[in-house]
Amino acid sequence: MTDITIAMPFVIQSLEGAAAAGCDTKLFLKECGISPALLEQNQARIALDNFVMLQQRIMKVMNDEGMGLFDRPLRLGSFDLMAHAMMAFETIGEILERMCHYNNLFEVGFIHAIEIHDKYITYQLHRRHPGAVKNSYIATSSAMTIHRFLCWISMTRVPLVSVHLDYPPPDWSAEYRSVFYGFPVKFNEKCIELTFHESDMLLPNKQDFSGLHAYVARAPRNIFTPHENLSYSTKIRAEILRCIHKERDVPNMEKIAEQLSIHPQTLRRRLQEESTDFMLLRTQARRDVAIYMLSNTQYRIQDISDQLGFSETSAFVRAFKGWMGTTPMAYRKL
Incomplete structure (x- = not known):
């Protein structure tokens, strides 16, 4: 599975050249497993796999690696x-x-x-x-x-x-x-x-x-996939995701610091140097896993809530609405 999601403005802008050229962008979206209704949701995100599929589709149809977004085509190859x-x-x-x-x-x-x-x-x-x-x-x-x-x-x-x-x-x-x-x-x-x-x-x-x-x-x-083992934020995100998938646990700062063999205070400083913090990374990881699991109908809302470490399904629903501006069930129906 992918653990990276893409913000909707990037999706919308990727389609602008194809739309101007008269292409059926709604068809492109559907072919790539993306609901056109998501374009109306400012906070929506899609899985990296679907975004890459969409871009590759646009490039192939237009024979243009620039997707119609430059002054002239950049031909495939x-x-x-x-x-x-x-x-x-x-x-x-x-x-x-x-x-x-x-x-x-x-x-x-x-x-x-x-x-x-x-x-x-x-x-x-x-x-x-x-x-x-x-x-x-x-x-x-x-x-x-x-x-x-x-x-x-x-x-x-x-x-x-x-x-x-x-x-x-x-x-x-x-x-x-x-x-x-x-x-x-x-x-x-x-x-x-x-x-x-x-x-x-x-x-x-x-x-x-x-x-x-x-x-x-x-x-x-390649441009959206972090080079492995790069930064502390990348390492922490990977460890959080591992715990969610393998242990059904959402770790705290102390557990992550222990896994990385570093003092929690030192880890906190390293994250400050990278202009981020632990709670933000943990929230983003939970959000991205939730989006992936919602795209797979075999997972019930309660299953997703449990996987992400929420004590009650209602707490997960509130959190998801804060992330995406809509409830998990409404998001799944888009």
Whole structure:
């Protein structure tokens, strides 16, 4: 099962290019197991599996990896072509430089550039013209794709000194905590920028072509799947989910700290450094498991409540309504 869910604004924006091209977006949603009624629920979320299926469907029908959200199509196979070319280089510094070159050859959406400042390397994405990039989702995912590829090819989380985005903070800006692994994000900047430590550009290419084939086949799942064993928030979420699924228990901070062999106070500080806290991570994990289980009709509401550690079903119903703006039963019927 997936334990990651996607906020509805990302789903809505993913559909905008297809809708403008006259595609039957309601049919796309139904084919991918997503109720069109969910688009009317501001707090709704869908499972990552369904979101990836939807994006892959749009890309295939439109023959456009940009889903109609750039000023011109980015034909299927473009990312695969670029990714294969990157395998010839030994360090992520070389790879980043060549990615910049290849992206500009496509002449789609952005002009890509690299700037060097003292001990920092900044990858920039400048919009080719005011209408070149249709919405914030495709702008964000373009930056995410670059960063996630570097993480994958080096088999490590490549630290970001900062992230600049060239649009106002959306109502769902809280989602950007996970989008950019908790690294600092600024909005309303002159262009999109990913800034790295120059020293990290020496990280080696640790992948091979067999791994690349699998990576490309998973796209765009890769940009929403955290690189394993990255941060304390990622580790904690994974441990909470393990306890929910395997032990039918929702652990407290002390139990998680013991599992990670770290003092609770130290763990609390680490989470503060990542701009999050334990209760938020636990709530998000419970919410995402609830959404998954509700999509499977074999689970009764009481079963889900018990799995998530609620003392009474009514307490789960109240909590779910607080998360999603509707009751579990109403959500299941959407």
